[in-house]
Amino acid sequence: MQRITIDPLTRLEGHGKIEIFLDEAGDVANAYLQVPELRGFERFCVGRPVEEMPVLTNRICGVCPEAHHMAAAKAADAVYGVTPPPAAKKLRELLYSAFFFADHTTHFFILGGPDFIMGPDTPVAERNILGVIKKVGLEIGGKVIQARKVGHRTVEIIGGRKVHPCTAVPGGMTKSLSEEERKEIETMGRWAVEFGQFALQTFHDLVLGNPEYLDMILGDAYTHKTYYMGLVDARNKVNFYDGRVRIVGPDGSHHGTYSPNEYTDWIAERVEPWSYLKFPYLKKVGWNGFTDGADSGIYMATPLARLNVAEGMATPLAQAEYEKFFATLGKPAHSRLAIHWARLIELLYAAERWVELATDPEITSPDVRALPTATPTEGVGIVEAPRGTLTHHYRTDQRGLLTMVNLVVGTTNNNAAMSLSIGKAAKSLIKAGTVVTEGLLNRIEMAYRAYDPCLGCATHSLPGKIPLQVSIHDASGEVVDVVSG
Amino acid sequence: MTDQFEPVIIGFTCNWCSYRAADLAGTARIKYPPNVRLIRLMCSGRLDPTFVLKALSEGADGVLIAGCHPGECHYLEQNYKALRRHRLMQRTLAQFGIEPERVRLTWASAAEGAKFAEDITEMVEQVRKLGPLNWPANLPTKPVPVGMVAAEIPVLSEEVA
Amino acid sequence: MKPKFAMYWAAACGGCEIAVLNIDEKVLDLDANFEVAFWPAAMDVKYKEVEAMEDESILVTLFNGGIRTDENEHMAKLLRRKSKLLVAFGSCANEGCIPGLANLGTRESIFDCAFDNPSTENPAHLRPQIACQVPEGVLTLPPLQAVVRTLDQVVEVDYHVPGCPPESHQIAAVLDVLIAVVKGEAELPPKGAVLGAGDTSVCDECPRSRDVKHIDKLSRIQELPVLDTEVCLLEQGLMCSGPATRSGCNSRCPNVGAPCIGCYGAAPGVLDQGARLMAAIASVIDAKEPEAIDRVLDGLPDPAGTFYRFSLAHSLLRANRAALAEQE
Numbered sequence: 001m002q003r004i005t006i007d008p009l010t011r012l013e014g015h016g017k018i019e020i021f022l023d024e025a026g027d028v029a030n031a032y033l034q035v036p037e038l039r040g041f042e043r044f045c046v047g048r049p050v051e052e053m054p055v056l057t058n059r060i061c062g063v064c065p066e067a068h069h070m071a072a073a074k075a076a077d078a079v080y081g082v083t084p085p086p087a088a089k090k091l092r093e094l095l096y097s098a099f100f101f102a103d104h105t106t107h108f109f110i111l112g113g114p115d116f117i118m119g120p121d122t123p124v125a126e127r128n129i130l131g132v133i134k135k136v137g138l139e140i141g142g143k144v145i146q147a148r149k150v151g152h153r154t155v156e157i158i159g160g161r162k163v164h165p166c167t168a169v170p171g172g173m174t175k176s177l178s179e180e181e182r183k184e185i186e187t188m189g190r191w192a193v194e195f196g197q198f199a200l201q202t203f204h205d206l207v208l209g210n211p212e213y214l215d216m217i218l219g220d221a222y223t224h225k226t227y228y229m230g231l232v233d234a235r236n237k238v239n240f241y242d243g244r245v246r247i248v249g250p251d252g253s254h255h256g257t258y259s260p261n262e263y264t265d266w267i268a269e270r271v272e273p274w275s276y277l278k279f280p281y282l283k284k285v286g287w288n289g290f291t292d293g294a295d296s297g298i299y300m301a302t303p304l305a306r307l308n309v310a311e312g313m314a315t316p317l318a319q320a321e322y323e324k325f326f327a328t329l330g331k332p333a334h335s336r337l338a339i340h341w342a343r344l345i346e347l348l349y350a351a352e353r354w355v356e357l358a359t360d361p362e363i364t365s366p367d368v369r370a371l372p373t374a375t376p377t378e379g380v381g382i383v384e385a386p387r388g389t390l391t392h393h394y395r396t397d398q399r400g401l402l403t404m405v406n407l408v409v410g411t412t413n414n415n416a417a418m419s420l421s422i423g424k425a426a427k428s429l430i431k432a433g434t435v436v437t438e439g440l441l442n443r444i445e446m447a448y449r450a451y452d453p454c455l456g457c458a459t460h461s462l463p464g465k466i467p468l469q470v471s472i473h474d475a476s477g478e479v480v481d482v483v484s485g
Numbered sequence: 486m487t488d489q490f491e492p493v494i495i496g497f498t499c500n501w502c503s504y505r506a507a508d509l510a511g512t513a514r515i516k517y518p519p520n521v522r523l524i525r526l527m528c529s530g531r532l533d534p535t536f537v538l539k540a541l542s543e544g545a546d547g548v549l550i551a552g553c554h555p556g557e558c559h560y561l562e563q564n565y566k567a568l569r570r571h572r573l574m575q576r577t578l579a580q581f582g583i584e585p586e587r588v589r590l591t592w593a594s595a596a597e598g599a600k601f602a603e604d605i606t607e608m609v610e611q612v613r614k615l616g617p618l619n620w621p622a623n624l625p626t627k628p629v630p631v632g633m634v635a636a637e638i639p640v641l642s643e644e645v646a
Numbered sequence: 647m648k649p650k651f652a653m654y655w656a657a658a659c660g661g662c663e664i665a666v667l668n669i670d671e672k673v674l675d676l677d678a679n680f681e682v683a684f685w686p687a688a689m690d691v692k693y694k695e696v697e698a699m700e701d702e703s704i705l706v707t708l709f710n711g712g713i714r715t716d717e718n719e720h721m722a723k724l725l726r727r728k729s730k731l732l733v734a735f736g737s738c739a740n741e742g743c744i745p746g747l748a749n750l751g752t753r754e755s756i757f758d759c760a761f762d763n764p765s766t767e768n769p770a771h772l773r774p775q776i777a778c779q780v781p782e783g784v785l786t787l788p789p790l791q792a793v794v795r796t797l798d799q800v801v802e803v804d805y806h807v808p809g810c811p812p813e814s815h816q817i818a819a820v821l822d823v824l825i826a827v828v829k830g831e832a833e834l835p836p837k838g839a840v841l842g843a844g845d846t847s848v849c850d851e852c853p854r855s856r857d858v859k860h861i862d863k864l865s866r867i868q869e870l871p872v873l874d875t876e877v878c879l880l881e882q883g884l885m886c887s888g889p890a891t892r893s894g895c896n897s898r899c900p901n902v903g904a905p906c907i908g909c910y911g912a913a914p915g916v917l918d919q920g921a922r923l924m925a926a927i928a929s930v931i932d933a934k935e936p937e938a939i940d941r942v943l944d945g946l947p948d949p950a951g952t953f954y955r956f957s958l959a960h961s962l963l964r965a966n967r968a969a970l971a972e973q974e
């Protein structure tokens with residue numbers, strides 16, 4: 001039996017390893033996605049003061065530090081039973097919208113998008129952002145750079161730093177927004193809305209307009225019928241910062257909706273001895289191995305999942321795109337490659353929400369912090385990270401020193417689903433006698449990259465972007481090949 | 486008792502009181518265990534926590550800090566600063582798994598040779614009971630030759646008393 | 647032929663990589679002057695190809711992330727061999743950063759917290775295994791080392807770029823230096839130099855005013871009402887790491903009302919950031935009696951975690967005694 005190793009997983013946040021086992025006939029017997037790192041945040045945050053969590057857990061992931069910053073701040077609010085003043089909540093959500101916008105841009109144009117824009121079979125050296133710029137032209141490349149810039153600039157104004165912001169604290173924010181800053185943010189937000197429309201147009205032209213790509217999106221190789229999870233607001237619209245977690249089944253039916261402090265009733269995590277990363281599943285359905293369908297508790301939490309669980313987008317332009325999306329794919333949409341499309345719809349929503357908040361009359365209020373009065377105890381904070389629902393759960397002693405920390409992180413949610421996708425892509429692409437070309441392996445990576453897996457998060461536990469390794473083992477388990485780029 | 490553990494203790498004394506107390510103990514032939522290597526500072530307030538950490542990480546089993554009695558510091562209130570540093574250091578070192586007996590602060594006037602000797606004796610006993618510290622950061626650890634610690638300590642604090 | 651450039655993360659969060667991308671248009675200068683030979687975050691080149699490269703064929707490697715697993719150590723050694731200049735990039739590589747706080751506990755306790763907790767269903771108390779037999783064969787994982795180490799505790803390092811992450815304007819400045827060297831317009835800085843940072847403390851860059859020499863209380867931010875925007879935070883009773891931290895970020899955090907948490911590492915001439923902070927804080931507390939001192943210190947309930955938030959792995963003690971004892 002043959003074994004193929006692709007190592008490292010590239011253009012992903014964190015470290016990852018894929019092991020593919022072939023049987024005697026040379027067909028795929030099984031594929032494993034392994035995460036080979038663990039940094040131990042849950043352990044070493046114990047003993048720390050709870051107000052430090054927003055800055056400590058930032059360092060779980062430099063790609064989405066804002067998500068941890070917010071989830072931590074919300075969990076710390078909950079630990080003290082304190083509600084931040086409205087302006088503080090709006091500032092957090094404004095920062096968060098700008099972050100989502102920048103992060104989705106980074107993912108689409110730099111991490112995951114190059115596969116589409118360049119095509120999976122282009123030479124390795126061009127399948128990256130510089131190649132993208134060469135293909136789509138400097139003008140567009142310049143826009144991408146600008147998009148990341150305005151997102152990060154807004155994060156910097158509200159959060160103090162572009163990476164690892166520092167202003168969210170239990171009860172609110174350390175700093176209010178001046179009118180001057182507000183204006184700058186509003187201007188950038190308006191530009192962002194235009195960019196969002198432009199990004200969707202690019203996607204329509206390059207991807208949906210190309211029958212080969214369309215086939216890939218609609219084809220079976222990248223499809224799994226699983227449960228979906230995401231935060232929704234009171235009207236069941238997608239929300240990134242606040243709300244309740246909603247879950248729908250593979251047929252789109254409502255499975256349940258829960259508040260943050262109920263998460264352990266709904267989610268359980270499974271340990272496999274061959275990965276440092278756990279496999280969450282829906283508790284009420286149960287773990288049924290690496291299979292999809294209504295009897296398997298495996299779920300997905302990504303932009304696609306959020307669109308699937310919601311009944312629409314809260315802003316007009318994104319809502320129109322949402323309708324187009326499901327008109328093309330049907331609801332729920334199961335194609336993993338549609339995650340990229342869903343991401344761009346969210347990107348547009350984030351930009352629209354950014355403008356809404358930047359023009360909110362309350363946003364410059366100096367009242368940005370409420371002082372807690374209760375004795376700290378326990379709290380859960382949930383936000384949507386770009387890669388999925390992010391849960392921070394803390395317990396503290398009476399001084400507010402942490403005694404227990406549990407984190408269910410964006411990418412971790414998708415660990416089982418990603419394993420499914422990789423296995424399936426491998427099975428449909430590697431057949432007895434098939435020469436395993438680099439492009440083919442890249443397609444397996446694409447199955448994985450669509451989730452925008454951030455093993456940095458997953459391995460809070462682990463690091464930042466993902467290198468990938470795929471090994472092929474023969475029937476006796478020996479590694480016969482490590483085909484690489 | 487040939488193989489009894491003999492702890493290495495680095496003692497930082499101020500120039501004015503405690504060093505003289507040690508001196509007095511010596512000239513008066515007051516007996517105290519030879520485990521302490523004394524390093525003279527101008528004042529206990531000059532004691533940078535860096536010195537303590539360096540001593541512990543390079544082979545010392547304990548650190549003794551000695552200064553003038555409260556109210557008698559030749560630089561007015563610097564020994565209160567030493568007291569604050571000591572208390573803060575104790576809290577920090579506990580988180581590294583270092584027992585409080587290993588870092589001791591004591592006051593001794595120039596006339597208190599006997600008291601100083603007692604303090605040393607008591608500390609050596611306590612540290613002996615705890616056993617070697619052998620700070621494992623730089624395994625294998627070599628015992629620190631007398632004098633080396635002082636020579637290697639960089640002068641860091643600009644607020645020399 | 648353009649000289650080769652590489653960037654690699656070990657036990658890192660990816661923020662250092664994002665910070666490099668945040669130099670925006672300057673990324674194009676990087677592309678114009680270097681051949682990017684290896685950069686897993688941004689492009690497809692596999693480990694195997696790096697192994698095949700000639701020794702010292704990469705001019706400069708920016709290495710971010712600490713050394714947590716055997717794989718991290720392996721890559722550090724590999725890239726050291728392949729690179730003429732190895733740069734410890736960011737707080738993790740330089741001083742262990744926040745993941746280095748893991749050194750206050752043992753490796754075993756990391757596994758216990760991660761694999762037995764409120765949402766984990768693990769009645770058999772399974773733990774990930776270095777080698778695991780699955781029906782089709784054996785799967786391996788790199789072992790976790792007992793403590794987090796910094797890059798220079800594992801291999802020789804040529805330059806240090808501090809910060810978590812390094813600020814983008816500083817990265818751009820470092821890049822300019824490298825490009826000037828490549829073009830023959832500048833000499834390499836002396837080996838061991840700290841690049842992309844200032845040579846004083848964050849306090850020296852901080853615009854907040856400092857008037858009183860003493861504080862009678864240390865408070866936590868949730869205990870203090872909205873703070874004055876112009877007065878030193880430490881004077882307002884909030885722990886701030888500015889006095890012992892290297893400048894270079896333009897005092898970003900104090901600028902927005904948050905204390906400096908020390909991410910640029912020890913200030914110049916400071917051997918141990920935590921020790922320096924202990925000295926500084928103890929100096930300004932206005933109390934003489936042990937009980938009064940303790941009351942003030944109670945406002946700082948996690949001194950080791952506070953003083954060594956970023957620099958524990960590179961401090962004089964490096965780790966908790968029990969954790970160090972596990973290394974062997």
Ligand code: SF4
Nearest residue numbers: 659661736737738810
């Ligand atoms: S130094 Fe900071 S930004 Fe860089 S990898 Fe480490 S945690 Fe992330």
Ligand code: SF4
Nearest residue numbers: 849852878879886888
């Ligand atoms: S202690 Fe902090 S707030 Fe005060 S001057 Fe220094 S950096 Fe600024």
Ligand code: SF4
Nearest residue numbers: 895899906907908909
């Ligand atoms: S103020 Fe301190 S924590 Fe903030 S960026 Fe600067 S060095 Fe880092």
Ligand code: FES
Nearest residue numbers: 499528552553558
């Ligand atoms: S002079 Fe002796 S303690 Fe200050």
